[in-house]
Amino acid sequence: MENGFPIPKTDKFPAGLRVLVVDDDPTWLKILEKMLRRCLYEVTTCGLARDALRMLRERKDGFDIVISDVNMPDMDGFKLLERVGLEMDLPVIMMSVDGETSRVMKGVQHGACDYLLKPIRMKELSNIWQHVIRKKIHEVKDTESHESMGNIQLMRNESDDFHDGLLPSGGNLGAVKKRKDMENGKHDEQGLVDPSASKKARVVWSVDLHQKFVDAVNQIGFDKVGPKKILDLMNVPWLTREHVASHLQKFRLYLSRLQKENEQKSSFGGLKQQDFSSGDLPGGFGFQNSISMDLKNAANRNFGYIRNEISIDNLEPKVHEGDMKGMVSFLPGTKPTSPLMGDFPPHHKARMSSQMDLTHSFKSLDQNFKHQPLESTLSTQKWNKVSMMQFKQPPNQEPKPYPLLEDDHSPLLFSGPKHHFQVDLQNSAPSTDLRTSLQVCNNSSSVKIRPLNTQCRSNDDRIEFPTGCTINSIPLATGSHIKNQEAFETASTVTLGVKNHMVAENCINNWEPVREKLTAGEQALPSSLEENSQSCLLQGDGCTEDIGYQNVELSDYYNPELIADLQAQYYDEFEFNCDKLFDSIENPLVDQGLFMAYPQAARVNFCD
């Protein structure tokens, strides 16, 4: 059989499918291994998500599909899912004993190709090969619109990978290994099963690489972007158009996902940092502030920007009492739904300072705000794994129309929060779920940040914000409202407990929808806002990316200096972790699911 036939019609197919199973439960791991072996698959088991990632990275093309449990101690299953999808582009199946719709939805949103409920039957496993094939077909189709030739190649490569994996070595792999130089031009009718040529190397989109990608996209203009153009601009010799094409595709999906989420969840407050794009919400809580939900602004979104993983390990959040107060109002005592007051100082058109810095190390928080008088102080909450997002006020004081906030914004602070900022922070295991709801009311132009702790696990810092997430509403400061801005800044610091990755992610994700909402119909974001909107959320990697990205996009609103500053800061402070690169990206996507999971928590009301 293994005669190299790609064609799934061979009897032996899908035998030999290389499966990686990740589950912290040793009993299940053993059972699944046995079941998969029975299906004649080649099984590798792993008890820890980190190990799984490492294995996947080490053996780039060593696996065809990944099956992972949702609840794992060292890393959230959804996060792993995102990473795998992004870095390795493998189909991932999620498993859980919990079949709640919201969880399943979350899986779907994070890109899982299937969600199995435990106890799992063997027959459910015997069909998993379909996901591998399907994915390959889709990849081919997706790239087709851009470059048919490339597609063919891609397809071939994909099928090569697949088949190589399926067919153990082999003498008969001649057909499979046949190198096809069809790239430029030969159209092969065989399609997926064509045993073509070279194995496609899976590219790991590191921070730098992604940054280049983003820069290129920005430069070209999201609307006009195409893989070839991007590739040319990126000037990375070893990168191929196919790599770029598939990455671009993902990026687009990500952006459209964000957009859809915004549309569909008006009630989810997630402020996605990235989303305040020019013309849209100026503030962008997230570091990507500028991302507006509009597709065209979608380009602004930093694909990888939301990394929730804000250097989880290194976070040492500092708690600033003062800051906390000023800021957030968000922390609800211990009540899950205490509203967070983050008012965005409306006054004039608010400019959301939108500088969200997600700093891993809180200690450096303060420096973020040096840009302008309005720099928000970083309120760091002592939190082990908290990422703090800070919203900074836009540097300029001039009143700029703040799309989101109307003139009647009241100063942000704990007073009358009109906006509820809801950030859904979800921490796995010990962390608490912070959900804050961001409600942005246009007319009231205030943003309330309300942490909803629907699930508060034991958190060390339950203080106000369960997971140490403080979200300071973004004060919309208008020129002369320095005070507001300050308030805003402090308030706008959102610290996300990030140890669990998810938290940050959630936060970020949450932001996004909000942002989108905010931006909808808003005026152009003043440049000052843009600057501030560099929310550097997450880990350094994410931050940089985002910043760069955003900035590029909104040239008008972009303050290169500011960005550079921020970037520098972040680089210095954060550890760049390539791995985390995509975390942020993932987060936005993921979190959207989070909101959905906790509808009560996420509420973004845009009052008109």
Added chain:
Amino acid sequence: MDRNNLQRQVAYTRRSLFDQGYLDDQFIQLEDLQDDANPNFVEEIVTLFYSDSSRLIHSIEQALENRPLDFGRLDNYMHQFKGSCSSIGAKKVKSECTQFREYCNAENAEGCTRTFQQVKQELAILRRKLEAYFQLARQAGGAQAG
């Protein structure tokens, strides 16, 4: 004769485990997986389950001693434990787990504590029954091979 008797006994014991609700279909799945390559698969899995479960049980116990109770954490542990129980088809134990989680959601400390005792109890009962069953099966099998 003896062997037949034993085998009948094994079958009967097994049947009653299902009838009385101690085990569910998952257990049958495990039995289906048992083959020449893994002739004692079911027993190995059950043993693995019990040794791993003690870790979680212990964590829950400790968490139940803290005051105030951290329901979120308790729920999390129990969620994991429930997943584990589902692996061997421990039906009664699983339903106690569900009950426990409900009490967690309701933040009912007393309910949690009480239900947890039941979880442990069901766990112990099942363990005894399974051990007896496996032993019987070995005897019957031995007689057979004999």
